[in-house]
Amino acid sequence: MQDVLRWPLVGRVLRWRRLRTFTQILLLIVAILVVAHGLLGPDLAPKNLATVLTWVHYRGLLIGALLAAGNAFCGACPMILVRDLGRRVHRPTRHWPRWLRRKWAALALFIAVLFAYELFDLWSWPAATAWLVIGYFGVALLVDLTFTGASFCKFVCPVGQFNFIASTLSPLEIGVRELAVCRGCTTADCIKGRSAESAAPHPAQRGCELSLFQPLKAGNLDCTFCLDCVQACPHDNVAIRFRVPGDELADDRRRSSIGRLSQRADLAALATVFAFGALLNAFAMTGPVYTTERWLAGAMGTSREAPVLALVFAIALGVLPLTLMAGAAGLTRQLAASPLRVRDIAIRYAYAFVPFGVGVWLAHYGFHFLTGAGTVVPVTQSAAIDAAGSALLGAPDWRWLGLRPGTVFPLQLGATLLGALGSLVLAHRISERDHPGAPARAAASWSLVIVALTVLALWILTQPMEMRGTGLGG
């Protein structure tokens, strides 16, 4: 097993006890810049750090890091740094309510953020972007100063849920080095942590706040890559290892704090919304979306965007996936003579959409990042002029951009097709697991759905982009 923690230089950096705090401080500084410039800087999105850093750089780097390594941005989340500081003043005592210990609330918030992004054109509104960031910090503080552990990360944070789902495609995973060592462990520091009194000769260290018990942990779901477990294990038995990206989505073993994927309707729904949300979010940046919205507005007899957009969301994230999945699951039940209920089949196969979703998110966010990465230079120069009154960092040259869109297009196609291929492989893997007698027949309908979604994604990518901040776009 290749353990990154044992690599000469990288391993030392990753084991550095202050690494998380260091990266959190870096991102906290960025967040402060985003908020300050968003509220006080120019209201033109391309000239404001809030909109440039949030919607061009953060999203692109986040999906890039997830696919190149792991859930690094959750590990470096500055909201948890602020929360930790807050907990020095006020220590929470309540446990997150048992009836809320699923992803339904987070799923609703995830959809709400996607909806707000489109309705309020957050990408064109620096002040609103700044308030969104402030809102995230506020809710994180409110939740985690009320409830113990990482309740916000696990049950609330929409970005976290996005990262958890996408990180199933990461090449790295945190896991135990040798299970035999865990069997002989009597302290379970990886989950319980160590108090200052009981720690000697080791320093005090918290365990996994997301309740992932290392010996029973499988995959990246709910793992924030905080490395608390690495620091906590007194036996140095936690590794960061390479694995086959996406493999865990066909793994139905019982996982610590998660259980079996096949019994988690909420996670299946999250995976589905993740994939169909990728299509919707990309579609919303093209010209045809405005034609569609105007037609719907006419049919509904309204000129307000909110009800029209709500209908688009209901169709794209509700009616369409439910119809396709019910149909595919029904066919699987018939063709493979499955004893499972249609609902249970749909839950099991929902995870197959994740690689496709990751491919589309990468195509979308990667496009903005690769074509606009250089824009941060003149925007920062301009911000310095706003702040200092003189060109401390030089005069901004607004022609700083990135790659040409035509250059990025083949990469977008590659990402989408690779994701679709991964989904097809996963659908077949799930069929082999659940319907070993007829895997090809069981996977046929799902393969058809994935191919249809891929054709739709490719059509969206070929549409002319159209950036508007004017409602229905009259």
Place this chain on the structure above:
Amino acid sequence: MSPRVDAAWTLSPSVPSVGPATLTITLRGPGDSAVTGAAVRLEGHMSHAGMAPIVADARERTPGVYDLPFAFTMPGDWVLLVSATLPGGARVERRIDVANVKPAG
């Protein structure tokens, strides 16, 4: 905006679409006199960050009338920022919101 100089503008075509366009800026000083010899520059941005901007310099067609030929590169909402540096060094700036630039064709 300098209180002594009025900057009026027209955009051609008036219903803009992706492709060539011309922004004409007319600078008038006190007594409606033409402001000549200004360095007029256009910077155009889309409403979304990270998109290719427009940068163009003007030529003075007639005294006080400056043409800025450029091309809209994408459909959608644009913000055109015009800055004119007058012969005396004073600066006049104007923001022009151009909503709903149509696709080409």
